[in-house]
Amino acid sequence: MNTVELIRKKRNKEELSESEIRFLVTSYIKDKIPDYQFSALLMAIFFNGMSTEETAHLTKEMLYSGKVIDLKSIQGVKIDKHSTGGVGDKTSLILAPIVAAAGVKVPMISGRGLGHTGGTLDKLESIPGFRTDLNLSRYKSVVNKCGTVLIGQTKDIAPADKLIYALRDVTATVESIPLITSSIMSKKLAEGIDGLVLDIKTGSGAFMREEKDARKLATALINTARAFDKKVIGFITDMNQPLGNYIGNWLEVYESIKVLLGAGESAADLVEVTLQLSGAMIYLGGKASSIEEGVEVSREMISSGKAFDKFLEIVKLQGGDVSLIKNPEKYPKARIVETVRAEKSGYFNAIDNYALGMISLELGAGRMTKEDVIDPKAGIIFYPKLGDKIKEGDIIAEFHTGRKNKIEDMKNKLYNIISIDGKKKAKPKLIKEILI
């Protein structure tokens, strides 16, 4: 096959066949197609998109560029969840033990945070001793023993995705629905799952700011999952404000523990999104006859203490310090805890949630480059929810940081990204759509 002709074909909006996509991906991995041709192809895909079939073929080639984990020897239905990420999104930490406690297997391969969003691995690693770098045989044995496991991507999984993602990153071809879809799905399908629940976030703190783009991505992901005969449910959820109140690695583990313990004061939005997702996972796993029933089962797992016990079991099996999960107040505090108070009274009507994530990052909770070191204690507790009435002088946030020199700047930044007005605006809808 002729690479230039295949680039031209995609450029001219024609559909690439399965064998053409196979040729392109396998040749690129073997270094038989140079980067400059592959990047031109990626840009043509950016503009012309890919059909459902093309996206599935691309996903397949990326998936089979590496190892596909075989979990057939493990009993039960295996269901994972994928979120496109956001600010304060700690649902994985809460729903994995809930769903596993309900008898559905949850094998999870997660990522790290980069930019304004956090990553499940970084959050888990804030627990002293917690190991996310288990090898595949240990991965299987942990999921077999306790019903769930939370690890990072190994180099055996979808190596084509790593190569292609690195090229997309430097050629402005990241924001393409079929490329995002194949990247996500090739990694998820490698986990050996039977089904997948998708949480596609939209709003100022999400990768897909516009709801219509979130819907497009959700549809592409669902179509691809179905092309591989996987059960799938997609949620489109709001990310115009942080999910829950805690942002930052240990702070999010702490809030997750509170939710798992059924603490009354837990943020309602966090609980609602998490239980919808866990309910859908339990339903797909065959342990409930509907999402609603799955939500009820989830509540039982919390109220009975089974979900929290499951969390202790995972932490222990993955080497984490269980005593800190039992007594989270003993976790070392950030060197500086700075209170931020409202400068005026009114209704809290808007926040640039992306910018809030960036403030948390600057306080030490995230990384700008892959080499940056995270401060597990750093972050923000952000109290008000959109639509809340606020009085001047009310505490609206707490900064947790080791970086004294950042505090003034970040306070000013925070004041700049929120709006408190005289008239109450409509709150964003939390669960915007369920695609089933």
Next chain:
Amino acid sequence: MNTVELIRKKRNKEELSESEIRFLVTSYIKDKIPDYQFSALLMAIFFNGMSTEETAHLTKEMLYSGKVIDLKSIQGVKIDKHSTGGVGDKTSLILAPIVAAAGVKVPMISGRGLGHTGGTLDKLESIPGFRTDLNLSRYKSVVNKCGTVLIGQTKDIAPADKLIYALRDVTATVESIPLITSSIMSKKLAEGIDGLVLDIKTGSGAFMREEKDARKLATALINTARAFDKKVIGFITDMNQPLGNYIGNWLEVYESIKVLLGAGESAADLVEVTLQLSGAMIYLGGKASSIEEGVEVSREMISSGKAFDKFLEIVKLQGGDVSLIKNPEKYPKARIVETVRAEKSGYFNAIDNYALGMISLELGAGRMTKEDVIDPKAGIIFYPKLGDKIKEGDIIAEFHTGRKNKIEDMKNKLYNIISIDGKKKAKPKLIKEILI
């Protein structure tokens, strides 16, 4: 500046500034931007185009990547012609001596043929001894002495174009109006000209098959020429059949000699297009007050013998064998001259002119790759013009070739690409538009 951000900017249909385009081109030439980023940029340009300003900036950077010839020391107005190329297009050979004879300087840097179209350099080099590889000081002295010069591109001229063109060629980004425009204009502007006449061909034998695309390219070329304060006139002319009757290198020199001698049987279409172009050049050069008057001056240059004398002078100054121009019948014939006769009677209504160019190439007149060697004697004489009535058995073509094994195939091919019908169709308009 950040290369990824600039690619993203173009990808998002924003306009790049002069300094951004300078950064991109100069960094690419210095190998500071890798091919894979530049090819992604080229594909983004393919999809989103460039404004008149961006195209001018790109042209400027490509132009100043190399030497710009200074012809200020040479008296008179310097006017060149550029054609997008076609089958049997030998107008340069005829108009250069006509216009120079009329007192306008014609410094021409031409290209070679590749694919179905011929190249002026290959045609000239069919004249034994003719040198097209003059250096720039000899280039100046020849144009100063006889008013015109016809050479090939030197490596000093627009080296950025060579690099970028090579990348476009392997990344399916050739067919982009702003990229074609900057490639053409950076080389033409380097010649040291004051004005330019453009011949944009359209039809089955042209690079721009559709008239609307030809018009877009013409407009972009004209706008760019004007951005550099050059006088410019654009013609959109028909290429649905060969221009004139002779196709192939020496065959086209031969037909050019006939036109320069004012031979009565010269093809009317070739004469009309050539004299329109030369008329426009003479007008731009200030030696006529309109294109029409320029055409009249051109006719005088032919009838007085001055144009032919000028051609002899150029050939002599560039080292060619003048005796063969004076006695073209003495030129060696191709080993095989095969007559092709009409298989049926009717009106000659259509020809795939691209395919006709490819037949000529297969007979030895052109090259598929840059390394192929051309047979200067090879080609086709194709007699009928669209709309002509033909009788079965009439000679429609003569193949001139050294490749005996090709003849049968090429005859069949020729029969397949022409249509002779009972009903006469409308002839294509020869000069479709003059953009002034």
